[in-house]
Amino acid sequence: MMPPPQRWVHRLMVFLFPAGTDTWIAVLRIGLGLQVVVYALFLSSDWHDLFSSTGKGLVSRQLGEGITAFDSPLIPKLGWLVALGSSVNIREETVLSVAWAGLLCMGFFLWLGLFCRSAAVLAWFLHLCAAESGGLLAYGADNFMTIGLFYLMFSPLPDRYSLDHRLVKTKPKNPQLLGFWRRVLQLHLCLVYFFGGLAKCLGSGWWDGTNLWRSLTRPPFDIISPDVLIRFKYVLPGLGISICLIELGYIVFIWMKKTRLVWLVGILAMHVAIGLTMGMYLFALIMIILNLAAFGPDFGSVPFAYRQRFRPVFTKQLSR
Amino acid sequence: MILKRFCATWFGAHFFLITAVCFSGVFSLIAEGTTILPSALDKYARKAELVAAWLLGKQAGASSPLRRGIATYLHAAGIQAGYTFFAPNIPGYHKLNFELYYEDGRVEYETPHVHGKAAALRLASLLDRLAETPYEPSREVVAKMLALSVWRSHPDAKRIRAVFGSVTAPSIPDFEHGKGESFQPMFSYDFSLREDESQQTIP
DSSP states (O other): OOOOOHHHHHHHHHSSSOOOSSHHHHHHHHHHHHHHHHHHHHHHTTHHEEEEEETTSSSSSHHHHHHHHHOOOTTTHHHHHHHHHHTTTTOHHHHHOOOOHHHHHHHHHHHHHHHHHHHOOOOHHHHHHHHHHHHOOOOOHHHHHHHHHHHHHHHHOOOOSHHHHHSSSOHHHHHHHHHHHHHHHHHHHHHHHHHHHHHHSSSSSGTHHHHHHHHHSSTTSOSSSSSHHHGGGTTTTHHHHHHHHHHHHHHHHHHHHHHHHHHHHHHHHHHHHHHHOOOOHHHHHHHHHHHHHSSSSGGGHHHHHHHHHHHHHHHHHHOO | HHHHHHHHHHHHHHHHHHHHHHHHHHHHHHHHOOSSOOGGHHHHHHHHHHHHHHHHHTSSSOHHHHHHOOOHHHHHHOOOSSOOOOOOOOEEEEEEEEEEETTSSSSEEEEEOOOSHHHHHHHHHHHHHHOOSSOOHHHHHHHHHHHHHHHTOOTSSEEEEEEEEEEEOOOOHHHHHTTOOOEEEEEEEEEEETEEEEEEEEO
């Protein structure tokens, strides 16, 4: 029998490296491909305004990059690409357009599963450059896109649903490594919701519906008219408390077989609602993708598993 | 086995950093006194926030390789910020209005604008950050750049006054009684475009 410390380490390793399939990577890859495409298309009309240098855009790209460089000059930024372009006499506008087109292409490549690893690395790099150069203009969706692309580029690619796998028959990936990267994503999401829920629970406004009212009526999230919203004023406290409980309880109930489906559906419904009622489509989409990749593919087999379980019983009953 | 050990070590370091960032964010909220927790906890939360900042290498010198290394990794992995979105409470939002003065005495009113909804979200995020920034010159620089973006579509304007303020939205009972939102100016800046000089005025 192993002494306790070794036993704990063994248990931890078993937990961290469960044997898994690559279905979740396919979900993550296709989802992130879609996310990157939508991100690029949504920002297409404002891309140059957001990332041009001083005097050409909305806010100077150099300002955002300067603030980022205060943290570390090694953080990737669009300024690197612009400098590279200017060294071969390519104008800033052209470099920015190429970066946008590159990001869009990488999104399509990820979607199709073509050159998966290179596409994941390039998509991560280009998106990170944009997110960091527009640091002042970035918000939560950018962080979650970086997180997703960061995990994707280190995950065992390509998956069996990708074009890469169909064109060049690749060897099956190590199931434990597949399980490990999924665990990383699962645990990260647990921390995201736990701390998000905890911070919300500490605010009085989430218990009486005030915060939901404020978040749904403040521009640019005011898609629903306050006149319509006021009719549901008695529902708002309940919804606010539900959001706190769903987020805070995620870290526990998503792991329990009996509550996993309920919690996953609850959290997905919450993100769909955020997208539709607040117009935060990019944020909603990335959170849905990360949740489906982390905890989703298991459920694909649930109806099948139930059929398998009950078929002999039904067969017996019918044969009597 | 070596790969598994390497992965497990990376996992430990990665999640240690995520947890430190998250705790730092929560302690910061408590220290600011914006939560329902008793104010007696504020000073302890401030100390805890400093401990979390120390764990993230933020107490080291700006040029410290450790600080830079950790910061680079945090940004590369997208884990540099906590997850306290819309928490603990949702304050009012912020507006930046421009008054454009022309040679002939005309005055026009403008706001910084973008084309798409996705960029509008980013602009709102920028304005909220502008209110929070403790460093006054950076606020002025951002206001000046936004003024410049408006001036490009109104090149005849002689002077631009930027008025930045917070908007308090009505609560549910106030809204039911017909009360609208109220604007409280926080800062204003006068930008003289032709002479390329700026002057801050206090409202």
